[in-house]
Each structure stands twice: as structure tokens, then as C-alpha cells.
Amino acid sequence: MLAAERREHLLALLARTGKIVAKDVAADLGISEDSVRRDLRDLAAEGLCQRVYGGALPASPAVVDYDARRVVAPEGKRKVAAVAAALVRPGGSLILDGGTTALAVARALPQELTCTVITHSPTIATALIDHPGAELFLLGGRVFKHSAVTCGAAAVEAAQNVSAELCLLGVTGVHPEAGLTTADADEAAMKRALAARAADTYILASCEKIGTASPYRVLPWEKITGLITDADPHDTVVGRLRALGVKTLTAE
Incomplete structure (x- = not known):
């Protein structure tokens, strides 16, 4: 799966379930947890999720000025x-x-x-x-x-x-x-x-x-x-x- 496809998968999972568990996603996709964590870091940097221990949660839209x-x-x-x-x-x-x-x-x-x-x-x-x-x-x-x-x-x-x-x-x-x-x-x-x-x-x-x-x-x-x-x-x-x-x- 390409990085862009993983990103879309992660965003869809977040919207559907309200959270991402990195180890579960890694097992489902057959990739390393490090790859999932890198994807989550990128998404968090764009304000698209809030990283937490073990995965991510939806980011609040209320953190703008x-x-x-x-x-x-x-x-x-x-x-x-x-x-x-x-x-x-x-x-x-x-x-x-x-x-x-x-x-x-x-x-x-x-x-x-x-x-x-x-x-x-x-x-x-x-x-x-x-x-x-x-x-x-x-x-x-x-x-x-x-x-x-x-x-x-x-x-x-x-x-x-x-x-x-x-x-x-x-x-x-x-x-x-x-x-x-x-x-x-x-x-x-x-x-x-x-x-x-x-x-x-x-x-x-x-x-x-x-x-x-x-x-x-x-x-x-x-x-x-x-x-x-x-x-x-x-x-x-x-x-x-x-x-x-x-x-x-x-x-x-």
C-alpha cells in the first residue's frame, strides 16, 4: 500500500471509529508499527489527528486562534x-x-x-x-x-x-x-x-x-x-x- 493510500485509510478509520490503535492497523495492513507512527506524525503535523500513546484520536477544531x-x-x-x-x-x-x-x-x-x-x-x-x-x-x-x-x-x-x-x-x-x-x-x-x-x-x-x-x-x-x-x-x-x-x- 502506498503512503497516500495508508493516509486515506487512517483518516477513514479515524472518522469511522473515533480512534486509531497503531498496532492493530499495522497488523491489518501487514506493515510495521513504525510506518503507522510515521504516518500519524505526518497527519498530526497537518492538524488532522491528535497523537496519543499507542495511536491517535480526532484532533479538536477548536485549537485555532x-x-x-x-x-x-x-x-x-x-x-x-x-x-x-x-x-x-x-x-x-x-x-x-x-x-x-x-x-x-x-x-x-x-x-x-x-x-x-x-x-x-x-x-x-x-x-x-x-x-x-x-x-x-x-x-x-x-x-x-x-x-x-x-x-x-x-x-x-x-x-x-x-x-x-x-x-x-x-x-x-x-x-x-x-x-x-x-x-x-x-x-x-x-x-x-x-x-x-x-x-x-x-x-x-x-x-x-x-x-x-x-x-x-x-x-x-x-x-x-x-x-x-x-x-x-x-x-x-x-x-x-x-x-x-x-x-x-x-x-x-
Whole structure:
């Protein structure tokens, strides 16, 4: 089999099964695992898969820069945001992550709602400046321009001195095996710090993130309260998540 044919085979397998196990592909095709791993490295370099130990998973489309993410699945993000915003009770406190889905949540908070919002995103804070009932706390630190949020040691330390009832957290990948992932190590650490300061943590995940993975793990499933997604409730991956005990709120 030619290299181009192997590549097409691997992409088709990834689309059909949601993962690639290198040793199984090597046995099926009668080639070495080294050849499969080389193919996977090439595909990963083009952003077509996320390499993991022993093979590969679908790569998240949500790892592009902030401006590019604004046009990815806007309707799905709006649906997720509506469900998430409804979780914020009057007089309640909210830790709101950065990113485009979190921005949609900020915009979905009812104007009459009185609440406290803690965020490490200047974009989120700006979006809520004119919200009459929202008291804002902006956590400082090094600005990670890719996602328009603060992170690093100073931001993590600031997060450790706040607390809230609810944390709404964004990720770039949601996969039964890889877990909750994102594309930057410092950002993953900041997300963990934020989640640790809330009584309940819900993950915001529009459907294009379901079944995909990014390089850095954020949280194990047992550390979250639930997942909010507009993915089809009958989707195979959603079913696997439920089998793991993950509470799923469907955004319609």
C-alpha cells in the first residue's frame, strides 16, 4: 500500500471509529508499527489527528486562534450558553472561563440578574461592563493572547484566593478516553485552578468538540459536575460519556 493510500485509510478509520490503535492497523495492513507512527506524525503535523500513546484520536477544531474560533459553530455555542446561563441563580457567584463559548454565556446572562462574576478573561469582563447587576472580579496575570485570558503563576495564585458556587469551564476536546483537554499546558493549569474554587463545575462543549482531543489534560471526569453540549443525545460518544457516569445537559 502506498503512503497516500495508508493516509486515506487512517483518516477513514479515524472518522469511522473515533480512534486509531497503531498496532492493530499495522497488523491489518501487514506493515510495521513504525510506518503507522510515521504516518500519524505526518497527519498530526497537518492538524488532522491528535497523537496519543499507542495511536491517535480526532484532533479538536477548536485549537485555532481566538478570532478564528468566533466563527466556529456559533449556533451550537449559543445553545450551550443558554443552558449554562440558566444555572446561574439570582444573587449567585460564578467563575466564568474565557473563550468564545464563555463569551456567549456572558451575553446570555439576563440583564435583570444580580450576580458576581469572577473571570480571568478581559474579553468576558468587557462584555459584562454594561450588565447592571453583575459585580465583576478580573483575575490578573500573564495574558495568553491565543485565548484572550490570563494564566501563569500570578493568575493561578489569584484564583486560589476566590471562591464561587458555580464554575463554567471551556475545553477544546471532550473524549471518553482522553478526557477533558486543551491545547496549552499553562491554560490547562489555570482551568484546574478555577474549577478547584467552585462548588460545582460544568464543562461547556459545543458538538464539534465531542469525540476530539488536544494535547493537555484539564480534569478527570470525577472532578466535574456535568457537561453541557448541543451534541445529539444519541451520539455514540455522548452515550459512552453517560456510561462513565458523566451528567449531560442537552442544549437544544
